[in-house]
């Protein structure tokens with residue numbers, strides 16, 4: 262039996278309707294932006310394997326650093342003990358994050374990084390003796406799949422069975438161009454009503470919503486309102502972090518600094534699962550107390566895993582190299598040229614771009630996993646050796662920075678070629 266069939270017999274895949282999904286494609290090797298299947302077919306990974314990969318697959322430098330760490334220390338309990346990789350990674354990240362970020366709390370994925378931030382925010386207000394209950398989020402946001410993260414994410418078809426279990430959240434509209442004043446009004450109204458512990462947002466780009474984008478100017482205004490009303494701000498940079506938006510962090514485009522930040526995905530260059538929540542001294546100090554009940558009682562078995570931290574350090578070395586920074590600019594420029602062309606096409610509703618993230622929204626159907634066109638676009642790209650996972654009628658790219666100009670061109674051409682399928686769907 263081949264691998265795909267054996268997989269089908271024992272495995273339950275994420276976000277997959279197992280009854281109707283085609284057999285998965287067995288990938289046996291990766292190199293740079295390419296993935297190779299067992300029959301030798303190569304695919305350009307234009308979505309960085311669910312937005313995690315920064316420097317290409319099986320990168321030799323990361324592999325070497327991970328191997329060295331594995332031979333030295335694979336894991337150690339992170340309460341009462343520490344190790345060099347966790348300390349150095351925290352030191353180096355805090356140096357390049359917005360300067361008010363002073364403490365690093367490790368976990369093991371994006372959803373847990375978000376859970377940690379939300380719990381910190383709520384307990385912060387308890388610890389300072391002013392308990393506040395509400396959290397504000399963008400209506401179309403996505404912050405993860407655990408219950409807390411689901412609660413602060415859009416009430417979509419994906420979470421419908423759980424709605425009655427999710428805590429109440431005040432949602433405000435995403436301040437896309439033209440909607441800014443409306444969102445400002447909504448946030449002001451929520452803030453005035455009081456009892457708001459925190460505002461959590463995906464800075465500049467809402468990934469799962471379909472790479473929906475808004476300006477740093479309006480986010481700065483929203484953060485200003487939060488500051489005025491004593492609402493903590495949480496930047497969920499799980500997707501936008503580590504260069505995706507053109508700067509190392511999307512928060513670097515802003516005047517205001519968030520109270521807390523969440524990271525995962527690109528944190529290890531896409532090598533290992535690792536989550537990180539950082540916070541300001543103001544937050545941290547509210548947990549320092551002789552009364553033990555003020556402690557932050559949260560942790561995971563693999564908190565601060567040394568191998569994951571070593572991958573994070575290796576990925577950071579690569580990210581900060583001039584060559585990588587040039588690649589980020591190069592991709593952004595190529596996207597720019599492509600966007601000009603794509604905008605001219607019939608049935609293209611909008612082309613959005615922020616740094617290395619590009620999205621083309623076609624005029625068709627609804628933006629959902631359930632749309633028919635989505636599967637056709639997905640297969641069209643696969644048949645051309647390109648991995649693109651459309652979000653309904655939105656096709657997006659978030660490539661590894663090592664993608665070559667030729668590969669980038671091939672992906673852009675594939676997107677332009679989708680035009681006929683879209684025309685037929687009208």
Ligand SMILES: *Cc1c(COP(=O)(O)O)cnc(C)c1O
Pocket residue numbers: 370371372373375403404405406463468469497498499500501525526
């Ligand atoms: C992917 C994502 C998450 C969840 O991360 P996981 O590691 O998949 O749990 C949270 N927030 C944002 C913005 C994301 O894109």
